[in-house]
Amino acid sequence: MDEERLRGELREAALAHRPDRARMLARVEQGMTAPPADRARAPFRARKPLGAQPPLRTPSGGRPRWTATAAVAATVVGVLGLGGLAVTALQDRPAPSAGVAAPGPAARAAGTIDLGSNQWWAQSDLAVTTEAEVTGVSVEVRVALNGGVVTTGHWQTRSADDFEVTVAEESGALVYRWTLKRGRTVPAGPHTFAAQYNHAEGTRDASGDTYTVVLTGRDGGRTTLRGAFG
Structure with a gap:
């Protein structure tokens, strides 16, 4: 597949993508309302940055609910951003130099x-x-x-x-x-x-x-x- 065709198909795929908003919101809500034990088994976890202060705690001793929300949202943004990154990488690739002289007649x-x-x-x-x-x-x-x-x-x-x-x-x-x-x-x-x-x-x-x-x-x-x- 030539580069022009690949660019066109990637661009069309990025423009045609429509995120499942209802599914995303349901996932976020589930993370906010799930019991602490269930959240521990959830596939998305917020990593503790190196050298960061101990995580905030609620009065009951658990982590605040926005932690799960932030993890899910960050993951969704990361996944959705991949398509745009691929298209940008192709678009930013330098075009062949136009200053190369044409070969002379044999x-x-x-x-x-x-x-x-x-x-x-x-x-x-x-x-x-x-x-x-x-x-x-x-x-x-x-x-x-x-x-x-x-x-x-x-x-x-x-x-x-x-x-x-x-x-x-x-x-x-x-x-x-x-x-x-x-x-x-x-x-x-x-x-x-x-x-x-x-x-x-x-x-x-x-x-x-x-x-x-x-x-x-x-x-x-x-x-x-x-x-x-x-």
Whole structure:
């Protein structure tokens, strides 16, 4: 039984409870009028608190009648209070934290140098595979400025209308950025982002080239993927 259902049933039971007032009063009256010997055998007895003074006595030497009354009343209150205590204990239980971040969309990425690259020109391919539709995409490819690197273009497998693309030199690298436009989505599946550039003649060292991908799911969870092309 789940907690919400348990709370509801306990609450309904507490509200529906109606004490048998006539039976309770009869029990109290019986305790007040019963002979001393019978009261001694009664199931409810008032305990003497530790360190308390000797109990009060009536002129006849017996205990005052209110002792039995108080014992019965205290027991009834204790029994009736249990239902409310159970409901309160559940209601006061702290709810699960709402500040826990949602898990990001499952995805993977890999950076490679395209096989069509040559001794003057190259293309860095970033393959991103998403397991579910995403509502936010931010892709960054950094090509180290070694060997006369100059941009010659870029492309992606998704529609060009879905992304804002920028290329700029920053901190010793040629940086390509793709940002999914607001209100657009990218479905589950494989996607490619490619950065193209010229370089000095020969085989270029791509060990300093890196990528970063940030994906946002429909529930707001984010996944960040990082890697290199070396």
